[in-house]
Amino acid sequence: MNVREALVKARVFFADAGLENASLDAEVLLMHLLGIERAGLYMRFDYVLTLEEAKAYRCLIERRVKGEPVAYLTGHKEFMGMDFIVNPAVLVPRPETEILVERALKFLEGKPGEELLVLDIGTGSGAIAVSMARMNSRLRVYAVDCSRDALVLAQHNAAIHGVAGRIHFFHGDLLYPLSNLALEGKADLIAANLPYVPSGDISGLPVDVRSYEPQIALNGGLDGLDIYRRLLPGAGDLLKSGGLLMLEIGPGQADVLVQEMTGMGMVWCCSEIVFDYAGRERVVLAEKE
Numbered sequence: 001m002n003v004r005e006a007l008v009k010a011r012v013f014f015a016d017a018g019l020e021n022a023s024l025d026a027e028v029l030l031m032h033l034l035g036i037e038r039a040g041l042y043m044r045f046d047y048v049l050t051l052e053e054a055k056a057y058r059c060l061i062e063r064r065v066k067g068e069p070v071a072y073l074t075g076h077k078e079f080m081g082m083d084f085i086v087n088p089a090v091l092v093p094r095p096e097t098e099i100l101v102e103r104a105l106k107f108l109e110g111k112p113g114e115e116l117l118v119l120d121i122g123t124g125s126g127a128i129a130v131s132m133a134r135m136n137s138r139l140r141v142y143a144v145d146c147s148r149d150a151l152v153l154a155q156h157n158a159a160i161h162g163v164a165g166r167i168h169f170f171h172g173d174l175l176y177p178l179s180n181l182a183l184e185g186k187a188d189l190i191a192a193n194l195p196y197v198p199s200g201d202i203s204g205l206p207v208d209v210r211s212y213e214p215q216i217a218l219n220g221g222l223d224g225l226d227i228y229r230r231l232l233p234g235a236g237d238l239l240k241s242g243g244l245l246m247l248e249i250g251p252g253q254a255d256v257l258v259q260e261m262t263g264m265g266m267v268w269c270c271s272e273i274v275f276d277y278a279g280r281e282r283v284v285l286a287e288k289e
């Protein structure tokens, strides 16, 4: 079986299984297996797979059909044009989260000062912390996660991208691990992509998400906002005046969250809802007065 035939077979198999990105998945898995880029794959259409390669490809195809995300099968995911190592301890970074990072970088660009302090709460693979630190050399980032396995991976990603010296990782619940650092009024920006899926919606998520990605990265309680509710009061304390809070959310959550923020008696101004490319509410921004 040559590369062309292998791709056709995989594509058909994936399409029959109802996978959305049958062609892309077939190519990415074969590229990963052969250790080549897309151009190399196209140039090697007539290359005949060895028996081992054919067996290994079949195994990847079967795992993908059962729902295992491509990123866990390859161990990589691109985010903000950078390669991130991923494993089942972390949520696969989503393109939607790039919207948050882009807005954060734009906000910080105009800020004076030699060093800016950013907090990334629920850092997972480190996608937000690492990409931001890589793209703005003035940033010092404090990144928190309650999963030790996620933090090990995030540290690895920080090292790969040469920003380990500017990102400090903390294990624990939300802002609690930062409580001895006297950060009150010091943060320029707090970014959080914490779990926001309402508990009752988890069973309706696609199988690759619900059965393979960590529950601790998904479940946001009854209406999905339980964890953000716990984060808000402390976030208000740690931000500077004029500092920005950015929370990634799901559809239908923005108004409730903004109402809660104002109802908590905190002084936020300029709140804004940012939509993703599909037109869904994706990020709530609020500046501290």
Ligand SMILES: C[S@@+](CC[C@H](N)C(=O)[O-])C[C@H]1O[C@@H](n2cnc3c(N)ncnc32)[C@H](O)[C@@H]1O
Residues within 6 Å of the ligand: 090, 091, 092, 093, 094, 097, 121, 122, 123, 124, 125, 126, 127, 128, 144, 145, 146, 147, 150, 172, 173, 174, 193, 194, 195, 196, 216, 217, 218, 227
């Ligand atoms: C939706 S994932 C986001 C990961 C990463 N920031 C990204 O954008 O790809 C949420 C992360 O928050 C972490 N998390 C969940 N509850 C937390 C809590 N109470 N305190 C700290 N981290 C938490 C999870 O372990 C997970 O890594």
